[in-house]
Amino acid sequence: MSGHDAERTRTAACIPALTDELAAAGRLAGLRAEAVADVAALAARLTAAPNDIAAVVVDATSCSPADAMAACKLLRRLDPPFAPILVVVGMDQLDELSLRDELFDDFAVQSADPRELAARLRHVLVRTGSTAASSVVEHAELTVNLENYQAAVAGRALDLTYMEYELLRFFATNPGRVLTRETLLNRVWGYEYYGGARTVDVHVRRLRAKLGEEHAHLISTVRSVGYRFG
Amino acid sequence: MASVSEQQANYVLRVVEERRIRFVQLWFTDVLGRLKAFHVTPAELEDALEEGMTFDGSAIDGFSRVQEADVLAKPDLDTFQLLPWHAEGEGVARVFCDIATVDGAPFEGCPRNRLRRILDGAHDEGFTFFVAPELEFFYFDSLEPAGPPRPVDLGSYFDLGTDNVAGRLRRDTVRTLEEMGIPVEHAQHEDAPGQHEIDLRYTDALTMADTVMTVRHVVKELARQAGVAASFMPKPLAGVQGSGMHTHLSLWRDDTNAFVGDDDRYGLSPLAHQFIAGLLTHAKEITAITNQWVNSYKRLVPGNEAPVHVSWARNNRSALVRVPTVKRTKVTSTRLEYRAPDSAANPYLCFAVILAAGMAGIRGGYELPPEAAGNLFTHTEDSDLPMLPTSLKEAADTMAGSELLHETLGEHLVEWFLRNKRAEWAAYAETVTPFELDRYLPLL
Numbered sequence: 001m002s003g004h005d006a007e008r009t010r011t012a013a014c015i016p017a018l019t020d021e022l023a024a025a026g027r028l029a030g031l032r033a034e035a036v037a038d039v040a041a042l043a044a045r046l047t048a049a050p051n052d053i054a055a056v057v058v059d060a061t062s063c064s065p066a067d068a069m070a071a072c073k074l075l076r077r078l079d080p081p082f083a084p085i086l087v088v089v090g091m092d093q094l095d096e097l098s099l100r101d102e103l104f105d106d107f108a109v110q111s112a113d114p115r116e117l118a119a120r121l122r123h124v125l126v127r128t129g130s131t132a133a134s135s136v137v138e139h140a141e142l143t144v145n146l147e148n149y150q151a152a153v154a155g156r157a158l159d160l161t162y163m164e165y166e167l168l169r170f171f172a173t174n175p176g177r178v179l180t181r182e183t184l185l186n187r188v189w190g191y192e193y194y195g196g197a198r199t200v201d202v203h204v205r206r207l208r209a210k211l212g213e214e215h216a217h218l219i220s221t222v223r224s225v226g227y228r229f230g
Numbered sequence: 231m232a233s234v235s236e237q238q239a240n241y242v243l244r245v246v247e248e249r250r251i252r253f254v255q256l257w258f259t260d261v262l263g264r265l266k267a268f269h270v271t272p273a274e275l276e277d278a279l280e281e282g283m284t285f286d287g288s289a290i291d292g293f294s295r296v297q298e299a300d301v302l303a304k305p306d307l308d309t310f311q312l313l314p315w316h317a318e319g320e321g322v323a324r325v326f327c328d329i330a331t332v333d334g335a336p337f338e339g340c341p342r343n344r345l346r347r348i349l350d351g352a353h354d355e356g357f358t359f360f361v362a363p364e365l366e367f368f369y370f371d372s373l374e375p376a377g378p379p380r381p382v383d384l385g386s387y388f389d390l391g392t393d394n395v396a397g398r399l400r401r402d403t404v405r406t407l408e409e410m411g412i413p414v415e416h417a418q419h420e421d422a423p424g425q426h427e428i429d430l431r432y433t434d435a436l437t438m439a440d441t442v443m444t445v446r447h448v449v450k451e452l453a454r455q456a457g458v459a460a461s462f463m464p465k466p467l468a469g470v471q472g473s474g475m476h477t478h479l480s481l482w483r484d485d486t487n488a489f490v491g492d493d494d495r496y497g498l499s500p501l502a503h504q505f506i507a508g509l510l511t512h513a514k515e516i517t518a519i520t521n522q523w524v525n526s527y528k529r530l531v532p533g534n535e536a537p538v539h540v541s542w543a544r545n546n547r548s549a550l551v552r553v554p555t556v557k558r559t560k561v562t563s564t565r566l567e568y569r570a571p572d573s574a575a576n577p578y579l580c581f582a583v584i585l586a587a588g589m590a591g592i593r594g595g596y597e598l599p600p601e602a603a604g605n606l607f608t609h610t611e612d613s614d615l616p617m618l619p620t621s622l623k624e625a626a627d628t629m630a631g632s633e634l635l636h637e638t639l640g641e642h643l644v645e646w647f648l649r650n651k652r653a654e655w656a657a658y659a660e661t662v663t664p665f666e667l668d669r670y671l672p673l674l
Contacts, residue, residue, distance in 0.1 A: 077237070149244050157249065159312035162238045164411060181485075196358055197485045202433045206411035
């Protein structure tokens with residue numbers, strides 16, 4: 001075998017831009033690295049040629065970490081959610097990754113050698129296979145289907161508002177962790193949100209009301225800190 | 231990149247599909263606080279979400295203007311919610327709307343816009359306003375206005391009433407509200423026969439105004455389905471207490487309750503003092519909004535647990551502004567209770583004027599008058615405390631002269647409201663009542 005046939009080489013889409021390191025990493029991983037400006041452009045590519053994009057690299061050092069995370073979020077919201085996603089961050093941006101594990105499949109620090117980047121790309125390709133990441137999160141009697149936005153508890157559909165759904169999804173993908181109100185505000189409501197932590201309390205109460213008395217305990221209050229799911 | 235509102239729109243459209251929604255009701259509120267709705271099909275929804283829906287507002291109370299009959303209903307996607315009493319596969323959802331003029335500007339006659347503007351004003355100064363109302367209402371056999379209505383049960387305050395229709399109905403109602411994401415603090419039988427109360431957990435004032443509209447609708451709808459009738463009329467029966475909407479208020483600065491202080495014996499901050507002073511100073515001016523019907527003033531009479539004087543007191547249920555006792559370990563729940571509003575107020579305008587009155591106290595650095603002592607219910611008119619208006623006419627006249635109300639509600643709303651209320655008073659004034667016939671016919 002003499003490597004990949006040019007026509008069958010799949011693409012590693014680099015959002016928002018292509019660096020020399022990423023181009024080299026792509027080659028080493030057997031992919032053709034290519035710049036794609038944003039998720040909308042990527043979505044168009046996926047529609048035109050569903051199998052062409054093997055992986056997406058979101059480079060937070062070429063935009064802001066907020067934009068990078070927003071891009072990851074949108075990729076996961078595509079139908080079906082896109083995977084695998086490799087995030088490249090600066091050393092000082094590592095904090096941005098915490099509690100966002102569902103948004104990417106692996107990450108590398110900017111200073112990484114192209115050979116490491118390539119190894120990580122190969123790893124996520126193998127691990128996620130050619131299919132999308134699991135789109136259903138289950139915990140006890142709760143299921144959250146990330147693909148069609150439907151949540152159910154003990155088989156009963158929950159009718160959630162958008163923010164309630166986002167909050168529940170975040171809880172369900174981070175079970176067992178103590179989540180402060182600050183964290184929840186940042187991660188669920190996002191950067192542009194200016195309200196106070198009371199908003200979190202209000203939404204948690206609404207979610208508990210919808211879960212019903214029997215399942216309200218799925219979200220427990222951690223006194224003077226925040227909340228824990230599961 | 232998709233904005234949050236686009237993501238929300240996608241979410242809503244997907245839910246409509248997944249949950250097989252047949253109709254979406256676009257809800258909005260007229261100036262008098264009555265729920266209005268029109269229906270769109272899922273096919274029309276996408277356009278409605280993007281551009282709003284145009285409709286002829288001239289038939290809506292307080293919306294009419296000769297030169298601009300058409301207005302635009304713009305759905306607020308945060309409020310998209312399924313109505314749980316519709317059958318699976320026959321789903322109906324509702325979404326609250328803001329009303330805009332056809333060129334997209336906020337419409338002056340829309341109470342929801344108005345409240346949002348007042349909340350934004352407080353927010354610019356760093357404050358978020360939280361409210362928790364207690365809604366009282368009656369279950370009657372029917373609402374046919376022939377003679378006094380008959381309560382469906384003859385229970386009274388805190389009765390267990392495990393097997394009566396009204397008790398079951400109230401529990402079903404609470405369960406339905408919870409399913410809709412409306413947390414209920416508690417619900418109970420109230421003092422009068424057939425009277426019930428649902429206390430809501432605090433939330434931001436805009437969401438709460440939407441919630442009050444929803445609760446009134448759900449209470450009435452479920453009562454109708456059970457073959458009885460619910461009414462939020464302020465004073466449907468003479469001789470027993472009326473239906474109030476005592477409203478608990480707190481003001482937050484970032485994550486701190488701005489009413490909490492340690493320099494007075496009630497645990498109130500100087501800012502809380504100014505807020506109370508604002509409420510008291512402007513109480514008479516805002517009464518036309520908090521108590522907007524001729525009938526509202528039959529509730530605000532001595533002896534039936536409704537305030538009649540402009541006063542404040544700690545933990546005294548006869549005061550207009552009450553400072554509830556808070557556990558030492560729960561100072562964050564420090565709050566004030568404003569006891570004048572009734573269950574038939576327009577919650578958007580009601581919360582807007584209450585906040586405006588309190589904020590006027592803060593902005594103007596008002597002095598807090600001394601606390602009222604004793605049971606004010608037994609006080610009569612010769613008390614030296616100022617009185618709340620005793621009629622809709624007096625309330626409307628006071629409102630007409632209030633700079634604060636003109637500023638808070640805007641000319642369009644004030645002008646329309648006063649015209650409507652004066653017409654209501656005129657119609658009432660020329661009515662010959664059963665009281666007069668009973669008393670005078672045999673005598674005069």
